[in-house]
Amino acid sequence: MPAPDDEEPTVTPYAVRGDIDYETLLDQFGADRLTDEQIASFPDPVHPLVRRKIFYAERDMSPFLAAANAGEPHSIVTGRGPSGPMHIGHVFPFYFAKHLQDQTNTLVYIPFSDDEKYFLKDSSIAEISDHTRENLRDLLAIGFDPKRTRIIVDTADADVIYPLAAAFAKEITQSTVDATYGEPENIGLSFYPAVQAAHLLLPQLVAGRHPTLVPIAVDQDPHVRVCRDIAAKQRYPVDKPGALLSKFLPSLLGPGKMSSSDNAPSILLTDNRETVFEKIRTHAYSGGQSSIDAHRKFGGNPEIDISYQFLYYFFEESDERMERLAREYRDGSLLSGKLKEIAAEQITDFLDAHQKRRAKLGPVEDELAKYRLTDHERRQARRRAGYPDDSFAQL
Template sequence: MPVKSNFSVTPYSVSGNVDYQKLIKKFGTKPITGTLLRRISKYTGGDLHFMLRRGVFFTHRDLGWLLDRYDQGEKFYLYTGRGPSERTHIGHLIPWTMTKWLQDKFGSKLIFQITDDEKFLSDESLDLSDTRRYAMDNILDIIALGFSKKKTEILIDTDNADILYRNAIRIAKKINYSTVKAAFGFNESTNIGFIFYTSIQAVPSILESVREGRNVPCLIPHGVDQDPHFRVTRDVLPKLGYYKPASIQSIFVPPLSGVSGKMSSSDPNSTIFLTDDPKTVEMKIKKYAFSGGQPTIEEHRKLGGNPDIDVSFQWLKIFFEPDDRKLQKIEDDYKSGALLTGELKSILIEKINSFLEKHQERREKARDVIQDFLVSREDRK
């Protein structure tokens, strides 16, 4: 008997304990197989990002096709995005870090879309000056990750509507209300800007083709919750003569409160923000990170901990411990009871704070170069 899944994933809400294997079936995506990973490592001199090795990026659309095209000399460009919020958190780093790695390895051009319109349209309490402020702030975190200045352009929806709108309506003309109703759960009271919005998110996936006057393959690294947007996009683009964009899709970084659901900025105690200071990080991990350990040291030494439900371990696995052997040792020691919850948390705290120290430095420096990344910069006109 099929078990009814008690989770829900849309671009606008994630709830329940997400079963990623079931989600693959639900969304109709394909798992990223060993064969595909070996193909990727052919182009990178054997290197394979740990988020690929560990299944943090676990599913895709048309990745094999994209590599076929690459084999035939058709270089792809990258597209990813950000719905700006007051503060970015470590969950946002997953697709961005993968995108940066792919840019480095494949020398790809990147279009980074800041969807301030989406944020504005989806939240009654925000006005455009809020989302503008969020956008300019979040861009600092993006630039801090080290994207190539030459090969990256950051596109802010409300600033770059001259580029976006005329292409968006070409796409919008092929999408009817019943499609977005089904894909995003819209209803009679959904505002008409939000109804239109998915066609704005679709544009970067054709933008290089529009500019070049020929089809250019596009790869979109993104969190799996964004798939409904690109599923709609992929249905439309062939009707306009464009390639469907390929994608690789990541799991969510679990909130500190437990391994189900998706980290959200609206619960600060369940999240590490990229601007948190070391003391705050230490406090949050110690106080809120859900532990897979035993109630007492004695029991823990005897029975060991469960890394599968331990948020600190999961964070190390997903992002903060790139070294597979070190990670394996942590896992083994935790399971055996040799490593206590407090010790595991200390390892994570040190990793996060070391990352954030460098990130926050680069974030400040990013203020000086922000204009160089914007699509409107002079030499792009």
């Protein structure tokens, strides 16, 4: 549900409330707008999320683009906090990462922050573990290349994540945590920026220095800023990771972030066709008029229509079709009900394909084994973080 007009806007990794002004966030976070020149530098074909500026801001992205275009080593890190079922707003950064991996053999690292969600949510360890397993099935269904992808689960990969986080924690003061995130609710969240730094620097600690890009929603940018400060101290053999920051997929009920933790309905990756059509028909906020006659006379506004926005963000590849839909909606020849049907059809086609791949997966443990860090990669990461080869982490 859209936030009340008088609610103070808040955008942090742990809370998004109020009316979101994306331009103000750039000034607040100190990020740069994504330029047309940078968009043109992405490998062709440029993903719709980039060319339509859903990914709208960046930090130090040029080294990544240069390496990707030159066929040199480069990596992406984009993770998942398993606090519940995944919805369509969660998945598009991963499909974007898969797109780049297919284009340029990008190395993709996907950390699962199961410990953070336990610190943050009123959920048991067992509940978070269940969400982790189901979320893993959705990520595995995307079809990443196992040779070029590593999936890390914090509690399962503590032998590498904790030593790295312990090293980086010494670089972060409590005052930095408080100023960046607000006062933490518990000491787990105080420590967690060090864990996030371990995630973001892990590709370089495994494979050596190379450009790394973090494509994430804009609320997660504080993690990148803290990590870049650690890398800038040059105490470790890593370069500062770049960032590509996205807008939020809006809620069905109107402008704002789609969230599985509030009362607004979300379209889940496991929803069937009937459920998706019902959610779109019943809940999708319309930019049309109050009657068919008024709509045909005055037209609708695609900029606030959620069905149009879902198509624009992710579910319609063709720019020409999006332009035609916007034109027909504005002139009143395309009705709101028909636009909802188009969006529901596109979303269900996407989900049908995703769910078929998901259903073909074997047991999670067997599927995940292909994406785990190898023993050699674990040793390399610990060694580059300063641990000797005979450290107790090897036992």
